[in-house]
Amino acid sequence: MNLKRLEHLVALVEEGTFAAAARRVNRTQPALTRSIQTLEDEAGLPLFDRAARGVTLTSTGQMVLERARRILFEASCLERDLQLVQQNEMGSVRFGLGPFAGAMFLSPVLRVMQRDWPKLRVSAEVNSGEALFAALQAEQLDFVVAAERTMPLTVEMEVRSLKPDPIALFVRPTHPLCGSPVSLAQIRDARLATVPLPSTAHELWRTLLRCRPGEDVLPRVESNDFRVLAELASHDDVVLIAPNRALTRELESGELVQLRVDDLRELRVQYSIAYLAHRTLSPAAERAIATFETVD
Incomplete structure (x- = not known):
């Protein structure tokens, strides 16, 4: 399976029809159809149920879609990190803090990061635990700093504890x-x-x-x-x-x-840093987390 076919799969799911998906990925509709058929041949099972009004995923297709999104995300992260290494830049980091954690950590952490990595682009959000972990699960944040008792059990995360x-x-x-x-x-x-x-x-x-x-x-x-x-x-x-x-x-x-x-x-209260277990942290996120652990 190659990345292009996985991109075509995601586009077809999100657009709902071959015609709309073909326009999105800049392919002809017959070319996109062949790409999906090749992907199904490689999987050995149908991934879509076809109907006059569009397509819907089979149970196998749903599993492949979830893996495809992870693979494409990791490939994007790899490309970004390689570019950062080539450019000797740190890139960007996005993290969220609960209100108490924000009051305790945000100011000293930002001072250290701006002193040590002035080229780093930082986006810090202070919000409720519910909103932050929803954003983390949607991969809109690299990590969250919050009280452990606010962390949802339904999200598969890696957790690094700070001092209570x-x-x-x-x-x-x-x-x-x-x-x-x-x-x-x-x-x-x-x-x-x-x-x-x-x-x-x-x-x-x-x-x-x-x-x-x-x-x-x-x-x-x-x-x-x-x-x-x-x-x-x-x-x-x-x-x-x-x-x-x-x-x-x-x-x-x-x-x-x-x-x-x-x-x-x-x-x-035990405060911790949480990030998605299936997601590889960027060098910028790793350095930001290390800063939290240093100022703790």
Whole structure:
């Protein structure tokens, strides 16, 4: 099987008819038909069911399509990487971070990458775990940095763990709860602010705060923009749920302080780097990941 025939297969599936697919790959319709027939001969089984209105994949065709897309993607990556080696360039990298991970890692990572590889093109997206892993699965991102508990089990990934980080509750110094130990009941009644939490994290906080059956603890304010939440907590009487490291600047300046909460055990969040198991990382992505591991 050669790459051109695999490209023809993908085009036929995506366009739906031989005529449209032929136009897309700049071939005559008879030439495209022969290419698909040769591919079916090599497979030893029909890959398409033909009908007057177009074609549909057989079960064998679906399997070949999935492999073909992987092969074509890897071939494209190989061609790109060889060009980068020839040009002594690093190319580009696209990665995503959850809101907490973005607040902790993005600034120092970008500083190091711009210092060490100024020609590298970097695209960094901060978003919810659900959106990031959908983009990763669609191969729109090279890798994702997020809390492990937000990672879907349905996507086959390689995972590199970073150091776990403590997460706690923070308020401005003039907050009514500041200055003395606070009870779990007071936290349950407080105006909580945080990034959108997955259901697993939400249940964990219900357990940590010892909610009664039927009792729920919902944040009053949620946002993917963590810096906005930190600014809000510095100027308003909300209680911010956040990793300590994400608030280094605010804690050092005294804008925010950590609440002392009776009977609230220490919570640590495991952050990790995830990428698709079947995808070969580019040199640029490998160096970006190494930077995250260095600044961790």
